[in-house]
Amino acid sequence: EVQLVESGGGLVQPGGSLRLSCSASGFSFSSYAMSWVRQAPGKGLEWVSSLSGGGIRTFYADSVKGRFTISRDNSKNTLSLQMNSLRANDTAVYYCAKHDSSSYYYVVDFWGPGTLVTVSS
Amino acid sequence: SYVLTQPPSVSVAPGQTARMTCGENNIGSKSVQWYQQKPGQAPVLVIYYDNDRPSGIPERFSGSKSGNTATLTISKIEAGDAADYYCQVWDSSTDQHVIFGGGTKLTVL
Numbered sequence: 001e002v003q004l005v006e007s008g009g010g011l012v013q014p015g016g017s018l019r020l021s022c023s024a025s026g027f028s029f030s031s032y033a034m035s036w037v038r039q040a041p042g043k044g045l046e047w048v049s050s051l052s053g054g055g056i057r058t059f060y061a062d063s064v065k066g067r068f069t070i071s072r073d074n075s076k077n078t079l080s081l082q083m084n085s086l087r088a089n090d091t092a093v094y095y096c097a098k099h100d101s102s103s104y105y106y107v108v109d110f111w112g113p114g115t116l117v118t119v120s121s
Numbered sequence: 122s123y124v125l126t127q128p129p130s131v132s133v134a135p136g137q138t139a140r141m142t143c144g145e146n147n148i149g150s151k152s153v154q155w156y157q158q159k160p161g162q163a164p165v166l167v168i169y170y171d172n173d174r175p176s177g178i179p180e181r182f183s184g185s186k187s188g189n190t191a192t193l194t195i196s197k198i199e200a201g202d203a204a205d206y207y208c209q210v211w212d213s214s215t216d217q218h219v220i221f222g223g224g225t226k227l228t229v230l
Contacts, residue, residue, distance in 0.1 A: 037221075044205075044221060045158075045164065045224070100169075105213075107166065107169045108219075111163040111165070
């Protein structure tokens, strides 16, 4: 059974940093691209960042480029998102998302339950 | 930039058919996915590659595409179908990459 479990969310002050982690199980982690998708309170889904199965190719939304860094440790089946220079509008539930391919990003076939990040003073 | 347009809300009576649209000028050249999200829960994939259904998704859910519009159709609506529905494409030609529509809230009357 595929499982994705996010951790690391919480309350952080504007300008601060936070590192999210996603622990994966039930599938061959290194064989699949992964993404982070966020959802601000009461709003829709917003793609944040993606990473190929091998961890070579990375992609970022313009809204987080230069501030967020996506990475993965395939030996530990873990996806991470380092978030720096956080802003109030980064407040959202952050979902870890699995794609159905190593290097194509057409489909998210499984989502974690999400972790809430609140940026506020 | 690539923008997927969805109506904010659709209301349907139980037993009837709900149709939710997703529009963009070049959507005909893209593979469209649909996700269902119930309050307080993570999204769930219900349609992929325009009209394929993941295992476990009822046959009442179907997808189609015509011209500049993709459509998610849910027949024989049940109370449990009430949710937000998002369309999504992958645009490999731009930095936007994974693109979601704004979502449609399906209300079962």
